[in-house]
Amino acid sequence: MQNRQFILKSRPEYLAGPENFDLKISPVLPLKQGEARVAVEMVALSAWQGMRTKDFKNFIRPFDLGELIDCDVFGKIIETKCSDLPEGVSVVGRLGWQDYAVIKPEQVSIVSKEFSAEEWLTALSSPGQTPYLALSQVARPMPGETLVVSSAAGAIGVYTVQLGLLSGMRVIGIAGGSRKTEFVTTKLGAHACVDYKSKSFKADLANACHDGANIYFDLVGGETADAVSENLAKNAKILMVGRVSANNSNDPEWDPANMRHVWSQEATIYAFSRYSYKNLFPSVNAKIGRLLKQKLLKMHNTNFSGFENTPSILNQMLSGQHVGKVLIKYADTKGNRI
């Protein structure tokens, strides 16, 4: 049996794409005692994967040249020499762009069949947990307050908008292009969504935030964050959750922040990482699971299939072509590699 993997070949000038990855094919190795083999069935692409192809300091180290590209996956144990990892169970873990992974128990979580692969990789993982934790543990929204969400049509944005609405907030999205702004209002139900690529962005944002933003869920930083800072309500809370504009820039140090408005509105910036709340993941998943079953929270993914398409789909995702979480199937329903 052979294993296909994608490894980092070179660092991108701007956004990572097929030219930056090498396909490596090698025979699968026999398992050692305490190990199990996972057949990867589905992978989830993330903005941080693009960031890690670049060589700059961040919350997580850059990929080394020649290293397997890491990412969250859903898979099934097909062979085992570990009593804690029985054959046939489904797992999620950060196992990367490959067909088969050799794992030890601490690398994965065994997941129930109560939820689908898509749900385990989205609502019940970083995309759902991040806004649930940031809103409930830090921002603590009040009904009637205004929430502004950047990258509102992205993987985390789609759950942030929905959770904000469930909290009774007035939700204003920010996204690139009319296809995405329409998606955020018509499919997610946001009260308004503003196109940051439009010439009238600043005026549109000021219009949508007429009473000021009480909470800004900042996934992108940069000029978008500056524009929102001009529309903060008194004592606003800024949840600094992501930095897509800096990640995608050739100069990640360039991340303007007009602190004048933050100061004048006596706003507070909270730098947020979901990993600081690891102990709450099980209880948060129980709550998100209930919302999924009640159909109060819905998934919005862009689905693909085929291992070899992964690098080009990453490039499309980084350049903003897709909505929601981008998922790629690596196996068909019979378990054949695709």
Ligand SMILES: NC(=O)c1ccc[n+]([C@@H]2O[C@H](COP(=O)([O-])OP(=O)(O)OC[C@H]3O[C@@H](n4cnc5c(N)ncnc54)[C@H](OP(=O)(O)O)[C@@H]3O)[C@@H](O)[C@H]2O)c1
């Ligand atoms: N703090 C945490 O615990 C935590 C957890 C997970 C992820 N994150 C971070 O959250 C951020 C978003 O992650 P995600 O997975 O949800 O990504 P994403 O929003 O699904 O994907 C990136 C999106 O960013 C937008 N974008 C690209 N360049 C931009 C720019 N220059 N200015 C504004 N928007 C731009 C694009 O949408 P448009 O077409 O709308 O531009 C693109 O679709 C990332 O920085 C990630 O590292 C943080």
